[in-house]
Amino acid sequence: MKKITVFTLMLAGIAVLGQKVSDYKYISVPEKLKDFENKEPYGLEALLAKGLAGKKYIVVQTLKDWPAEAKDNPCSVGYANVSDNSSLLKNKVLFEIKDCNQKLIFSAKGASNIKSFKEGFQDALKEAIVAVPVSNPVEIVQTVKTEPVSVPSENKSETAPSSSVSENKSEKYTNGKLDLQKIQVDASQFILAESGSSVPFAVFKASSKRDVFRVKLRDGSSTIGYFENGNIVIDMPQSGGDFTKEVFSGK
Structure with missing residues (x-):
C-alpha cells in the first residue's frame, strides 16, 4: 500500500x-x-x-x-x-x-x-x-485540511473522487414522467437533459455544502437540488413561493 x-x-x-x-x-x-x-x-x-x-x-x-x-x-x-x-x-x-x-x-x-x-x-x-432567538449568524468559512489516504500501489493512476457527483454510477434518471440523461460537465457541474430537447432540463452547479447544488431550470427559474439515497432531488418552484419535491431515480 x-x-x-x-x-x-x-x-x-x-x-x-x-x-x-x-x-x-x-x-x-x-x-x-x-x-x-x-x-x-x-x-x-x-x-x-x-x-x-x-x-x-x-x-x-x-x-x-x-x-x-x-x-x-x-x-x-x-x-x-x-x-x-x-x-x-x-x-x-x-x-x-x-x-x-x-x-x-x-x-x-x-x-x-x-x-x-x-x-x-x-x-x-x-x-x-x-420563542425565536435573535440572529447571531455564523460566518461560513471554507478551510483546507490534508488527510492521508491509503490506495493500492497497483492503482497509482487512480485518485479519490473529489465530489460525490462521480459516486453516482447511473447516467439515466426518471421521475416516472420524464426520462433524463445525466451529463457530467466537470467536477463541479452536471446537467440533466431530455432526449430531443436542445435546452437542458436542469443545470446543477456545486454549492459550498456537499451533495447540495444550485439548480437552473429550463424555464429560467432557480432552485436547489441534492443527492438523496442515490436519487437526484429537485425542489421544484410552485406558484405562490412554495416548492414540491421532485425525485429522479437512477434507471
Whole structure:
C-alpha cells in the first residue's frame, strides 16, 4: 500500500451538525403559506416577516429577489413555514424553520383564545415568534485540511473522487414522467437533459455544502437540488413561493 495526500474541503458553519436557527442570517418566508392559501387573507406572511426582521434576520422570499450571498449558498438560508394546528376551541399554529435538507432546526407553537380567525391566528403566531432567538449568524468559512489516504500501489493512476457527483454510477434518471440523461460537465457541474430537447432540463452547479447544488431550470427559474439515497432531488418552484419535491431515480 502506498500513501498519497488528498486535499478535502472541510466546511465550517452550515456544515456543522446541530445547527441553531440563530446561526442563520437569512430566513425564507413563503409569499403564501400553504395551510392558509385557500382561506381569506389573514396577513400571517407579513406578520411573520416583520417578526423575524425584529429578531435581526434578513427575510427573503421570491428566489429571483434573493441577494447574491443567499443564491450562491442556498444552505445558508433557513426555510420558515406556519401550519394550522387549531383545535375546536382555539386557533393554534405550528411555526417551523428547516434547513436546506428539510431538517428541523426550530419549532414553536402558538395558541389564542380569540375566536375570530384573522385576529386569532395573528395572536397565536405572535406568541410563537416570541420563542425565536435573535440572529447571531455564523460566518461560513471554507478551510483546507490534508488527510492521508491509503490506495493500492497497483492503482497509482487512480485518485479519490473529489465530489460525490462521480459516486453516482447511473447516467439515466426518471421521475416516472420524464426520462433524463445525466451529463457530467466537470467536477463541479452536471446537467440533466431530455432526449430531443436542445435546452437542458436542469443545470446543477456545486454549492459550498456537499451533495447540495444550485439548480437552473429550463424555464429560467432557480432552485436547489441534492443527492438523496442515490436519487437526484429537485425542489421544484410552485406558484405562490412554495416548492414540491421532485425525485429522479437512477434507471
